[in-house]
Amino acid sequence: MNNRVWIFDTTLRDGEQSPGCSMNVPEKLRMAAKLVELGVDILEAGFPIASEGDFQAVDAVSREFPWVQVAALARSMKLDVERAARSLEKAKRPRIHTFLATSDIHLKYKLKKSRQEVLDAAVSAVELARTYVDDVEFSAEDGARTDPDYLEQVSKAVVAAGARTVNIPDTVGYSTPDEYGELIGRICKALGDTAVVSVHCHDDLGLAVANSLAAVKAGARQIECTVNGIGERAGNCSLEEIVMVMKTRHDRYPYTTGIHTEYLFPASQLLSSIISFGPQPNKAIVGKNAFAHEAGIHQDGFLKEPTTYEIINPKSVGVPESRLVLGKHSGRHALKNRCEDLGYHLSPAELDLVYQQVTELADNKKGLMDEEIAAMARRSQEQAAPQPVGD
Numbered sequence: 001m002n003n004r005v006w007i008f009d010t011t012l013r014d015g016e017q018s019p020g021c022s023m024n025v026p027e028k029l030r031m032a033a034k035l036v037e038l039g040v041d042i043l044e045a046g047f048p049i050a051s052e053g054d055f056q057a058v059d060a061v062s063r064e065f066p067w068v069q070v071a072a073l074a075r076s077m078k079l080d081v082e083r084a085a086r087s088l089e090k091a092k093r094p095r096i097h098t099f100l101a102t103s104d105i106h107l108k109y110k111l112k113k114s115r116q117e118v119l120d121a122a123v124s125a126v127e128l129a130r131t132y133v134d135d136v137e138f139s140a141e142d143g144a145r146t147d148p149d150y151l152e153q154v155s156k157a158v159v160a161a162g163a164r165t166v167n168i169p170d171t172v173g174y175s176t177p178d179e180y181g182e183l184i185g186r187i188c189k190a191l192g193d194t195a196v197v198s199v200h201c202h203d204d205l206g207l208a209v210a211n212s213l214a215a216v217k218a219g220a221r222q223i224e225c226t227v228n229g230i231g232e233r234a235g236n237c238s239l240e241e242i243v244m245v246m247k248t249r250h251d252r253y254p255y256t257t258g259i260h261t262e263y264l265f266p267a268s269q270l271l272s273s274i275i276s277f278g279p280q281p282n283k284a285i286v287g288k289n290a291f292a293h294e295a296g297i298h299q300d301g302f303l304k305e306p307t308t309y310e311i312i313n314p315k316s317v318g319v320p321e322s323r324l325v326l327g328k329h330s331g332r333h334a335l336k337n338r339c340e341d342l343g344y345h346l347s348p349a350e351l352d353l354v355y356q357q358v359t360e361l362a363d364n365k366k367g368l369m370d371e372e373i374a375a376m377a378r379r380s381q382e383q384a385a386p387q388p389v390g391d
């Protein structure tokens, strides 16, 4: 079986439609350039019927990056599909991504439609989309909570109508790895090699990455994800996390992507500077503390051999260097190194003096700035310097 997994980035669509994440067209273009550099396979640039800005964003990304596979979202409705098709006119490899909810709860309360009506609408939308483009993806919204028999029926019908990718989203982040893997395995078996099975997981229970991995093991070959895991509510599967799991634990997950991982951190930084928030400090891979060490035992081990406490070389994800945070948990070894980095080669007596001050000061602080450490090192050398002796 082919082990190449397609990375479908939806930072500019699902990510962008969440609170605090709106992006205008120039901002989406800047982010798109980073995503292209990162090597995403499919770039979902917007939901053209939703707003003029979304239409323009898809159009602008299609013009600016004509060789990239650009996707536009559309409900399974004539006007949506036509609008998506128009926004993609300049793309060389356009994809129309049409969706319709298939779970009973959505059918009953949101759509007020029968299963047959939904099936017919999905098939019509895919057929219409195929009159504009060759590459059509169908998403069965709330797929994880859909009756598997019906989901299989819809999946087969949209593929017969011309869809090349069938996405089974866990729209509300409710599924678990074993349950989701089972469902995806069943759909993969039903479709065989007639279509790529895709996954789109939300993180409401913190399982988006785990669920996506379970799906890949079960045969899915496209993962929909976002930089920094932004997206509706608790967000989507985090691009940097899923990619680094498959790279770092290739022994357990022998799959490859086209992502140039050294651009992960720069992409995360750019996104943070465009939207209104960055990842939390302890966020895996791209958080401020992801490669920071404060505890003395950890710092000592790290300085002797980085792999004692680091499973990923920070440079491989574009983080400039590991950060040893000097605080109350630090030891002499890390302090001596930092002072040397700052240009102070301290004698054992001088180091003792600085170490004493650091532990006293750091007790009341959350970590020390380089300038504070430099000042202490300077003072220690002044104090320890031999005093002029009078006669």
Ligand code: MN
Residues within 6 Å of the ligand: 014, 171, 200, 202, 231, 232
């Ligand atoms: Mn979503």
